[in-house]
Amino acid sequence: MHEIGIASSILESVRAEISRRPEVRVCAVGVRIGELAAVDKDALTFAFEALTRDTVLEAIRLEVEWLLRRQKCLQCGQEFAVRDLDLNCPKCGDSGTTCISGTELDIAYLEVEDLCVKS
Amino acid sequence: MREIVEKKVLSENDRVAARLRQRYHDENILCVNFISSPGSGKTALLEKTLASFPKDTPVAVLTGDLQTDNDARRLARYGFPVRQIVTGGTCHLDARMVERHLDDLGFRGPGLLLVENVGNLVCPSSYDLGEAAKIVLLSVTEGEDKPLKYPGIFHRSSLMLLTKTDLLPHVDFDPKLALENARKIHPEIDYIAVSSRTGEGFDRWLGWLNALHQKIQQEAAVPIA
Numbered sequence: 199m200h201e202i203g204i205a206s207s208i209l210e211s212v213r214a215e216i217s218r219r220p221e222v223r224v225c226a227v228g229v230r231i232g233e234l235a236a237v238d239k240d241a242l243t244f245a246f247e248a249l250t251r252d253t254v255l256e257a258i259r260l261e262v263e264w265l266l267r268r269q270k271c272l273q274c275g276q277e278f279a280v281r282d283l284d285l286n287c288p289k290c291g292d293s294g295t296t297c298i299s300g301t302e303l304d305i306a307y308l309e310v311e312d313l314c315v316k317s
Numbered sequence: 318m319r320e321i322v323e324k325k326v327l328s329e330n331d332r333v334a335a336r337l338r339q340r341y342h343d344e345n346i347l348c349v350n351f352i353s354s355p356g357s358g359k360t361a362l363l364e365k366t367l368a369s370f371p372k373d374t375p376v377a378v379l380t381g382d383l384q385t386d387n388d389a390r391r392l393a394r395y396g397f398p399v400r401q402i403v404t405g406g407t408c409h410l411d412a413r414m415v416e417r418h419l420d421d422l423g424f425r426g427p428g429l430l431l432v433e434n435v436g437n438l439v440c441p442s443s444y445d446l447g448e449a450a451k452i453v454l455l456s457v458t459e460g461e462d463k464p465l466k467y468p469g470i471f472h473r474s475s476l477m478l479l480t481k482t483d484l485l486p487h488v489d490f491d492p493k494l495a496l497e498n499a500r501k502i503h504p505e506i507d508y509i510a511v512s513s514r515t516g517e518g519f520d521r522w523l524g525w526l527n528a529l530h531q532k533i534q535q536e537a538a539v540p541i542a
Contacts, residue, residue, distance in 0.1 A: 200408055200440035207326050215322075228319075229326065236442045236469030283465070283501045293504070301472070303443065305324045312318070 226309035267300030333412035337447030344426025353454035355436030367395035375428030409440035
């Protein structure tokens with residue numbers, strides 16, 4: 199249920215960007231969420247839509263990139279996506295691997311239109 | 318036109334957490350953050366832990382709940398400074414709440430700060446409180462597969478405490494399977510089984526806390542990058 203708080207934090211950043219640069223219109227905000235981030239994509243999208251409905255931010259889309267957990271083998275350096283909770287290296291079989299992604303909760307990009315340029 | 322932002326969603330919380338981390342470092346405070354489902358025995362563990370400390374031990378407790386100050390009243394009986402953080406519905410503690418209540422408590426290091434999060438295995442895992450370690454509790458009345466269902470918190474925790482082990486003869490819970498599941502998510506997670514009722518495992522638990530405190534004190538000589 200903390201997706202409302204997460205969505206509010208995303209919108210705070212969007213608002214800050216809009217007030218800093220009134221010449222652009224934000225069309226979309228792209229976020230990156232790792233499977234270990236403990237954030238549900240659907241709940242976040244629902245919260246984002248609920249918080250923007252009937253506001254000036256209503257037209258902004260939320261675009262979510264979902265990232266699987268990735269590990270790196272400490273022996274052979276192989277990087278791999280984790281499937282079925284198997285943390286062993288698929289190349290050399292070693293169990294000594296370290297987590298290199300999957301905990302992300304980042305704002306990656308904004309899609310903007312420049313209001314001063316006629317298209 | 319796409320513009321790259323590359324910013325943490327919770328950057329505001331992270332900023333306050335970094336301030337807390339610096340403060341803990343400067344004052345030589347060991348802060349640990351206890352996280353579990355409601356009813357896994359966080360408060361009972363803290364009670365037994367506080368009861369084991371000599372009266373002049375520099376230790377303070379912040380305890381979070383949606384409503385009531387019941388936990389703070391339970392914990393205050395041991396004579397150490399305690400503050401209740403009533404979140405009023407919010408399902409986790411954030412760094413700002415901790416900072417505000419820590420100021421209110423007037424606790425100064427060196428010492429130990431125990432933070433009992435709101436009972437919830439999901440949301441607290443997203444919020445950095447500047448702590449040295451997250452400690453996740455799993456009680457034997459829950460399922461062994463909880464680490465697989467809630468991987469985020471088991472991935473981020475340094476220690477898993479299996480609680481209520483005095484009930485093991487009465488429940489179909491396999492501690493070995495629970496630990497295996499936790500290590501599927503986080504192979505390096507430490508593990509201690511305890512009973513806050515009988516005191517079983519408390520030597521190891523207090524030893525773990527003490528070892529972490531010593532490690533922090535050694536690192537205190539080195540500035541945070």
